[in-house]
Amino acid sequence: MTEPVLNTSPKTWDEVKTTTCYMCACRCGIKVYLKDGTVKYIEGNRDHPVNKGVICGKGASGIMQHYSPARLSKPLIRVGERGSGEFREIEWEEALRTATLWLSEVRNSDPKKLAFFTGRDQSQGLTGWWATQFGTPNYAAHGGFCSVNMAAAGLYTFGGSFWEFGEPDWKHTKYFLLFGVAEDHASNPIKTGLGKLKARGAKVVSINPIRTGYSAIADEWIGIRPGTDGLFVGALIHELLSAQKIDGDYLQRYTNAPWLVIENPGGADDGLFARTAQGSALVLDHHSGTPMPALSPDALPRLMGRFKLPDGRRVVTSFQLIAERFLSPDWAPEAVTARCGVPAATIRRIAAELAEVAFSQQVELDIPWTDHLGRFHEKTVGRPVSMHAMRGISAHANGFQTCRTLHLLQIILGTIDVPGGFRYKPPFPKPAPPGVKPAGKPGQVKPNTPLPGPPLGFVTSPDDLLIDADGHPQRIDKAYSWDAPLAAHGMMHMVITNAAKKDPYGIDVLFMYMVNMSWNSAMNVPDTLKYLTQKDPATGDYTIPRIIYSDAYASEMVHYADLILPDTTYLERWDCISLLDRPISEADGPADSIRQPVVEPDRDVRPFQEVLLDLGARLGLPGMTRTDGSPRYPGGYADYIVNHERAPGLGPLAGFRGSNGKAQGRGAPNPEQLQHYIDNGCHWFYELPDHMKYYRHVNWAYLDWATFFGFVGKPDPIIHQLYCEPLQKFRLAAAGHGKVVPPEAHRARIRDHFDPIPFWYPPFEGQMVSEAEYPMHAVTQRPMAMYHSWGSQNAWLRQILGRNWLYMARERAGELGIADGDWVTVTSHHGMIKAQAKLMDGVNPDTAWTWNAIGKRAGAWGLSPDAPEAKKGFLLNHLISELLPEREGGYRYSNSDPVTGQAAWYDLRVRIEKAAGQEPVSAPQFATLKKLKRAK
Amino acid sequence: MTSLPPPASKKLGLVIDLDTCVGCQACVTSCKEWNTQGYSAPLSDYDPYGSDPDGVWLNRVHGYEVREQGQDQTRIVHFPRSCLHCETPACVTVCPTGASYKRAEDGIVLVNPDTCIGCKLCSWACPYGAREYDLAQGVMKKCTLCVDRIYNENLEPEDRQPACVKACPTGARHFGDLGDPASPVSQLVAERGGYDLLPEMGYRPVNKYLPPRARRDATNTSNTELPKPDGSAFDRLFAWADRLLSAKAGASKPDLTDYSGKLEG
Numbered sequence A: 001m002t003e004p005v006l007n008t009s010p011k012t013w014d015e016v017k018t019t020t021c022y023m024c025a026c027r028c029g030i031k032v033y034l035k036d037g038t039v040k041y042i043e044g045n046r047d048h049p050v051n052k053g054v055i056c057g058k059g060a061s062g063i064m065q066h067y068s069p070a071r072l073s074k075p076l077i078r079v080g081e082r083g084s085g086e087f088r089e090i091e092w093e094e095a096l097r098t099a100t101l102w103l104s105e106v107r108n109s110d111p112k113k114l115a116f117f118t119g120r121d122q123s124q125g126l127t128g129w130w131a132t133q134f135g136t137p138n139y140a141a142h143g144g145f146c147s148v149n150m151a152a153a154g155l156y157t158f159g160g161s162f163w164e165f166g167e168p169d170w171k172h173t174k175y176f177l178l179f180g181v182a183e184d185h186a187s188n189p190i191k192t193g194l195g196k197l198k199a200r201g202a203k204v205v206s207i208n209p210i211r212t213g214y215s216a217i218a219d220e221w222i223g224i225r226p227g228t229d230g231l232f233v234g235a236l237i238h239e240l241l242s243a244q245k246i247d248g249d250y251l252q253r254y255t256n257a258p259w260l261v262i263e264n265p266g267g268a269d270d271g272l273f274a275r276t277a278q279g280s281a282l283v284l285d286h287h288s289g290t291p292m293p294a295l296s297p298d299a300l301p302r303l304m305g306r307f308k309l310p311d312g313r314r315v316v317t318s319f320q321l322i323a324e325r326f327l328s329p330d331w332a333p334e335a336v337t338a339r340c341g342v343p344a345a346t347i348r349r350i351a352a353e354l355a356e357v358a359f360s361q362q363v364e365l366d367i368p369w370t371d372h373l374g375r376f377h378e379k380t381v382g383r384p385v386s387m388h389a390m391r392g393i394s395a396h397a398n399g400f401q402t403c404r405t406l407h408l409l410q411i412i413l414g415t416i417d418v419p420g421g422f423r424y425k426p427p428f429p430k431p432a433p434p435g436v437k438p439a440g441k442p443g444q445v446k447p448n449t450p451l452p453g454p455p456l457g458f459v460t461s462p463d464d465l466l467i468d469a470d471g472h473p474q475r476i477d478k479a480y481s482w483d484a485p486l487a488a489h490g491m492m493h494m495v496i497t498n499a500a501k502k503d504p505y506g507i508d509v510l511f512m513y514m515v516n517m518s519w520n521s522a523m524n525v526p527d528t529l530k531y532l533t534q535k536d537p538a539t540g541d542y543t544i545p546r547i548i549y550s551d552a553y554a555s556e557m558v559h560y561a562d563l564i565l566p567d568t569t570y571l572e573r574w575d576c577i578s579l580l581d582r583p584i585s586e587a588d589g590p591a592d593s594i595r596q597p598v599v600e601p602d603r604d605v606r607p608f609q610e611v612l613l614d615l616g617a618r619l620g621l622p623g624m625t626r627t628d629g630s631p632r633y634p635g636g637y638a639d640y641i642v643n644h645e646r647a648p649g650l651g652p653l654a655g656f657r658g659s660n661g662k663a664q665g666r667g668a669p670n671p672e673q674l675q676h677y678i679d680n681g682c683h684w685f686y687e688l689p690d691h692m693k694y695y696r697h698v699n700w701a702y703l704d705w706a707t708f709f710g711f712v713g714k715p716d717p718i719i720h721q722l723y724c725e726p727l728q729k730f731r732l733a734a735a736g737h738g739k740v741v742p743p744e745a746h747r748a749r750i751r752d753h754f755d756p757i758p759f760w761y762p763p764f765e766g767q768m769v770s771e772a773e774y775p776m777h778a779v780t781q782r783p784m785a786m787y788h789s790w791g792s793q794n795a796w797l798r799q800i801l802g803r804n805w806l807y808m809a810r811e812r813a814g815e816l817g818i819a820d821g822d823w824v825t826v827t828s829h830h831g832m833i834k835a836q837a838k839l840m841d842g843v844n845p846d847t848a849w850t851w852n853a854i855g856k857r858a859g860a861w862g863l864s865p866d867a868p869e870a871k872k873g874f875l876l877n878h879l880i881s882e883l884l885p886e887r888e889g890g891y892r893y894s895n896s897d898p899v900t901g902q903a904a905w906y907d908l909r910v911r912i913e914k915a916a917g918q919e920p921v922s923a924p925q926f927a928t929l930k931k932l933k934r935a936k
Numbered sequence B: 001m002t003s004l005p006p007p008a009s010k011k012l013g014l015v016i017d018l019d020t021c022v023g024c025q026a027c028v029t030s031c032k033e034w035n036t037q038g039y040s041a042p043l044s045d046y047d048p049y050g051s052d053p054d055g056v057w058l059n060r061v062h063g064y065e066v067r068e069q070g071q072d073q074t075r076i077v078h079f080p081r082s083c084l085h086c087e088t089p090a091c092v093t094v095c096p097t098g099a100s101y102k103r104a105e106d107g108i109v110l111v112n113p114d115t116c117i118g119c120k121l122c123s124w125a126c127p128y129g130a131r132e133y134d135l136a137q138g139v140m141k142k143c144t145l146c147v148d149r150i151y152n153e154n155l156e157p158e159d160r161q162p163a164c165v166k167a168c169p170t171g172a173r174h175f176g177d178l179g180d181p182a183s184p185v186s187q188l189v190a191e192r193g194g195y196d197l198l199p200e201m202g203y204r205p206v207n208k209y210l211p212p213r214a215r216r217d218a219t220n221t222s223n224t225e226l227p228k229p230d231g232s233a234f235d236r237l238f239a240w241a242d243r244l245l246s247a248k249a250g251a252s253k254p255d256l257t258d259y260s261g262k263l264e265g
Helices: A059-066 A092-109 A124-134 A148-158 A188-200 A213-217 A229-242 A248-254 A318-326 A333-340 A344-360 A399-412 A492-501 A525-533 A608-618 A636-643 A673-679 A700-708 A725-734 A744-753 A764-768 A810-815 B026-035 B121-125 B163-167 B184-192 B233-249
Strands: A015-020 A029-035 A038-044 A076-078 A087-089 A114-118 A166-168 A175-179 A203-207 A220-222 A260-262 A282-284 A291-293 A306-308 A314-317 A363-365 A380-382 A385-389 A422-424 A509-513 A546-551 A563-566 A575-577 A591-595 A683-685 A776-781 A806-809 A823-827 A832-840 A847-851 A909-914 B012-017 B060-066 B075-081 B100-102 B109-111 B132-134 B139-141 B173-177 B208-210
Touching (some): A015 A591, A038 A059, A038 B026, A038 B163, A059 B026, A076 A092, A092 A114, A092 A546, A092 A563, A092 A608, A114 A124, A124 A608, A148 A399, A166 A188, A175 A344, A188 A203, A188 A213, A203 A213, A203 A344, A213 B075, A229 A333, A229 A344, A229 A399, A248 B233, A260 A282, A260 A318, A282 A314, A314 A318, A318 B233, A344 A385, A385 A399, A492 A509, A492 A525, A591 A673, A608 A636, A636 A673, A725 A744, A806 A810, A810 A832, B026 B060, B026 B163, B109 B139, B163 B173, B173 B184
Parallel strands (some): A114 A509, A175 A203, A175 A385, A203 A220, A509 A546, A546 A563, A806 A832, B012 B208
Antiparallel strands (some): A015 A029, A029 A038, A166 A422, A260 A314, A282 A291, A575 A591, A591 A683, A776 A909, A806 A847, B012 B173, B100 B109, B132 B139
16 A cells, blocks of 8 residues: 655744743743744744743643633723623723723822732833832732742842742752742743753652642652641751751851841840941951951851950850751751651651752862952852742741741752852842832822832831831731731732722722732632622712723633723733843843734734833823823833833843944843844843852852842842841831831731741641631642633643642541542631542642632633533632631731731631532532623 | 555654653643644644533643552652554554555654544554544544654754654653664663553554653662761850861961850850
8 A cells, every 4th residue: 555645844834933922920932833824833942041942731822822712802891780791892092091081080189099900910110110100009910929928038038039030050959859839930941950850860859738740750759738848947957957067158158147146135226236337247256356347358257156245235146046046956857747747757868868968969160250258269169959949838827937947948058059059040139138118108109299119129127118107007908017017029919808998098990900809819709709899888889999900811800890901912912021020031141032923913902011101101100201291102012112211221121232232231222122132032141151150149240240230239249148137127116116116916926927037837827717627728739731810711721621629638538538529518717618529649638739720700711601610610719818817906917928918828727528419510609700792 | 454564664753751741731732733733633622612622632641640569658640642653553454444554664653634534443443542533523633743843844953853842841752763773762762761551462662651760768768867966966066166167267376256255055
């Protein structure tokens, strides 16, 4: 039989364009194959620094995202009641005029009555600046309910953090600890890294209650109990300190371990660093036996000891205090094993393995470098132990201190920005913490006036809080108040509740972008829906009078807005992935990238960023208008990307600047810049020379260069803050010291949680509800092929995962009389859901879990109302209260970390029982959302 | 029934590493998007936005929780499943029309959609569940090893590999000539103990799977711990800090520190 003739070189495309993916926050480079203007195929871009040619399950399904029937097609204005889905299609001019009218009323009277919150967007450089120009402090993106604990703990400790702030040295690491769920942060870079580690024979240890995803291929899985990672890590520190397996040189030179802390119990300076008149912290120099400024090149600082300064003050080194804490028997493996659910022998063995790799297998690269004090180092030496953590650490009320404990472990091993350790990605390191303070104090919010600074920043003492003279919050979400003093990413999860309760005050307009706050992004969905539709009996108007929402898709949130501004898909827009925003840099150097429109929208939609600039011009915001009142960026977002400057020569994109396009980092705007990016595959990457690739927190050459690039204000070393003095300033305030002190009711909470040395406390929900009544933990994991709520509208991805189950340990289920496939009720102190159980062994026995954001509300996302996502899928969100149970005095704090305001999603405690009714439908079921007009 | 070509020396196929597959589905959707516009186009979807979404895929990844003998902990293994391009494939010999065939040149097993009558005998014959019948098209679909990519002169040479291999973020998928013992894929198989699925069936699959590497946890690591001499750990740490200083200060330097506030308690 003859074979058919085959064309093995078909050309099924007529054009290939590069751009940047948007199926998650990795932002991989992609190549889009087009035929007659239709998207045919999307693959990873081999030349791109982030993904180097690979792509993930979501990215390769981008076509179905782009052509989703859930796409919105025209601006809408609500004509029925909120939630009814009754909208009228309007023209863009009417939509923009309406928005301008609503927003200008607010800006003319009291700009803080606008709450402007964005979701997982990647243009916070623009949106934050817009909020500043508008003059409202009520701005944030989604970081407060994502991972601010991780970001803040890292930034306050070593001027970097996990995820887009840094990454393990995949090339040299020999021992890798992965804490908690990480499958969506980061996606391809971690997968690629794990592949490299496994190929090299490096050991991968996963600490996660659930053994799925990346944990599945770990050499060792430690099925820890949720919320106890801090104890596990502290016990590792205990073991290492007990055996003196710590990097003394690193601690002495690059950390505040030797800095002298004043011991003056009851005094206003107790626990602060002893400083020179010029403000430099002191160390005790071993040569002279006298205190010297910490950065003196000649000082040989003592790491331990208590001393008396010449002026009579008693001081102790930071490290002594740290050692006293962690050498205590409270931190011994035997003392934590029961709470963690990890055998003491395992903890001891992991500590021994860490010590062996760190101190017997050090990596030496033939790269000479010079440190901040001018000391020349012939080689670049590192301890090849690295770590990564994300939401599993972050999403607990003890997450900030737990993450600080983790950084303490990294630092005593001397593994930050060294070969084989954890490496910064530029623009990090930044000063610890970065110097920018939040604006929005009383008197800084004025009609028709921009804020004097950005709404988000880093407080270093109570003086920086956004509170009034009586200690009341100034922001709608209570960020930067005594409720959450270091809320560096805001607290979006509190906005709707607080606005509905007018606590601290009511707002006039809620303006949101790309965040599903009536569904999977909200804690307590049932009450959130109530708040969104609640009316003021006096006026008959909604308590949140106006809601403007922009999204590309018919998410659950659309039905609860009054004015819908339909966004484009990611293939129809300009974007910049900027170093001023959430960077995509590599450890080897800074990178940024753009999206270019590879297809034209076939609907009457506009990119949100374009709309925001248009609104800014219509409102006359100073940065967005010229003196004659005309728009500053008539060419829209592309115009802004190229021509906006934050400081002379510094703009959204660092590459191809200057009139000839040859300047990097700093240079005049280049009108041809976007074309340069397109010619270069839509990205720019600057590889640092070898001597600037490590020890960058103290690397003289790097810090000089980073100053030129605008990453740091001046080339000062970034000394790791093991002892966090800003926290102590809050504790002193709680003891009544200083100008700004907390009201009596807040004092104990501040005193107890603002410990300058990392520590552990049980998650709040566990402390406040009965463990006997709610004996189990319930958490979510992230499926690698889904990103938040976007995935399950995707025709291909929903075939892979169209519904979720409640997974639990086989043995525990057996004790509870629950069989595989049974429908069960899951009850928290706040609510109850019904879900279908699946049994497995690779899960901590006290933990039940499910995939995040698979459950959909019937009628949303262009799916048929009987879609499995709606009928069998479910959310844990309904069980999670955004408020903690009442404390003495009746006040209810938010269900958040007391330091940063991070939403404590994973503190949830539940009881699981076989459901009385076994009909195969999840509960609760909400009324089916009315179908919106479909795009063609 | 359809006859097989004489054995060829070139045996193109995949080597799939079960040690590093994290089950991310990148290969699955990359395969779908290439092939729904490639040789097997289209790969139909049924009820894509409805109550029972389903469709044709040439490559699927399944996750299994397995307990190995003598292990307390289970392991989750992600198992990618697609056509193994067998050397003696029953799916070809069973085909009544010659639509199913094995290419003489490189051993790729293909279905000719023009002559496939959709009788499904081949999918019954395949013990690996690698073939999927396209209800909407009425023909059988299967992995083509991206025959329209691997020789495609319109693609850059580096891109001439199956879409699944190009996509895989962990590097768990490898493509090459398993008929050539010197090829990188053959060497990988030799090095890692790559194996055939269901060898007892006798179809001699070309694709190989690499087994998960031995785990290195409590079950096979000696339970070491750091030494714990008698006495106070705190005193030892203090002594360590002192040694650190004297090593740097040099033996000749006297310690001039006035320890008036020396460790209290």
